[in-house]
Amino acid sequence: MKGKRRILRAQFIISVSCFCSVGLWWWFREAPIAVSPYISSPTRHHFQHQRAEHSENHFAYLWKDASYKAPPEPNVAYLELSDILPPTSLPQITHQVPPLSFHVPNQSDSLRNSEHQLKEHVNRIITQDTGRYVHLSLNDFSLKQSAAVLNRTDFNMTLQREYTRLNWKYYFEVGNDRKVDERFALTSFPALNVTTPDSFKFLNHDVVRIRKSLHDALKVWSQFAREKHIFWWISHGTLLGWFWNSRMLPWDTDTDLQISLTDLLRLVTFNQTLLNGRFLLDLNPNLVVRSAQVQGIIDARVVDTHTGYFLDITSVSQAVAGDAKVYCKTPRGHRIEDISPLHETYYEGIRVWRPHAAVRMLWEEYGEGALLNRMYRPSVVSRMYRYDDWKGEWVVDGNRN
Numbered sequence: 001m002k003g004k005r006r007i008l009r010a011q012f013i014i015s016v017s018c019f020c021s022v023g024l025w026w027w028f029r030e031a032p033i034a035v036s037p038y039i040s041s042p043t044r045h046h047f048q049h050q051r052a053e054h055s056e057n058h059f060a061y062l063w064k065d066a067s068y069k070a071p072p073e074p075n076v077a078y079l080e081l082s083d084i085l086p087p088t089s090l091p092q093i094t095h096q097v098p099p100l101s102f103h104v105p106n107q108s109d110s111l112r113n114s115e116h117q118l119k120e121h122v123n124r125i126i127t128q129d130t131g132r133y134v135h136l137s138l139n140d141f142s143l144k145q146s147a148a149v150l151n152r153t154d155f156n157m158t159l160q161r162e163y164t165r166l167n168w169k170y171y172f173e174v175g176n177d178r179k180v181d182e183r184f185a186l187t188s189f190p191a192l193n194v195t196t197p198d199s200f201k202f203l204n205h206d207v208v209r210i211r212k213s214l215h216d217a218l219k220v221w222s223q224f225a226r227e228k229h230i231f232w233w234i235s236h237g238t239l240l241g242w243f244w245n246s247r248m249l250p251w252d253t254d255t256d257l258q259i260s261l262t263d264l265l266r267l268v269t270f271n272q273t274l275l276n277g278r279f280l281l282d283l284n285p286n287l288v289v290r291s292a293q294v295q296g297i298i299d300a301r302v303v304d305t306h307t308g309y310f311l312d313i314t315s316v317s318q319a320v321a322g323d324a325k326v327y328c329k330t331p332r333g334h335r336i337e338d339i340s341p342l343h344e345t346y347y348e349g350i351r352v353w354r355p356h357a358a359v360r361m362l363w364e365e366y367g368e369g370a371l372l373n374r375m376y377r378p379s380v381v382s383r384m385y386r387y388d389d390w391k392g393e394w395v396v397d398g399n400r401n
Helices: 002-030 048-057 109-113 116-128 157-164 182-188 207-227 236-245 261-268 358-365
Strands: 079-080 144-148 233-235 255-260 279-283 301-302 310-316 344-346 348-353 387-388 393-396
Touching: 048 157, 048 348, 079 279, 109 236, 116 236, 116 344, 144 261, 157 261, 182 301, 207 310, 207 348, 236 255, 236 348, 236 358, 236 393, 255 261, 261 279, 348 387
Parallel strands: 079 144, 233 348, 255 310
Antiparallel strands: 233 255, 279 301, 301 310, 344 348, 387 393
């Protein structure tokens, strides 16, 4: 009798264990795992506390009826794909030297007084240029693009518009400065509690680790883009770092790149590619919306899966009807003649492209202080930096911290 009870008890325990195992398997099976909208394999894993958020917002459109047509959204500029338009030809690299565009409009007295010094500085910096140039055409920024550029058959524009018109956030970052991809935050900060989102608010960055991570990511991206004939250029804070000494600003925690709309579409083919087995090329499905978006400003990222740091890639296009400028989604406008031709130069010892009128673009974005002031206290760190002309680099000013 006791032996029979033991057998029954064992069978009961096994049954309960199997039931629990099946239940757990079913729960995790049903738990939405974020996937790329361009491929079906579940390659985008997210932390548990954001699983429901991603299911509800990002990827619900994947299960909608493909015949569903979203109502038109007023005042929204969309990318348009045409089977009639021929694919845009690849820009040709030349060695024809374009005139240097130094002129800054509406100069203040301080800028005019410093113009000679500024020109000397610029002439020294452009010695980093390789002498290679590439001219981008107006078609590279047009909202109407050839469908042949995509080189994919699974890109459903109807579903894309249904999703993107809702302006949902795609990328999630952690930290008070939001500079670490939440999927890979634990690789840089293993002591964090993944079940407590508040534990991610304040992260102490390791400057050496950041620089190494972003340098490696940019080097791999530059090589990849060169092999695939994709043209891009440094922008924003990264371009400002190039202006000073062709290096990363010591307080910067990301890298800013820009790209034409045509080349952004060429990237779609390589979405979710792990470059060199480490750097994830991740495109935002909001890329089909080209007017301003609060949640969808960044069009693509190259994310270091070993650290969580990333390169931000934003595209510019002719999103405003009747306006000769091209816009990113912040929206910030640029003259095409200020961007093109792109100049090949060096940044952190890596071959990159920069816009033609780099100085004017920096002045318009940051003001003259960013080009002249040799003292700077960033808002993200509690220390003062001084530009040392002798060393040619930004150093911590120990007397003013």
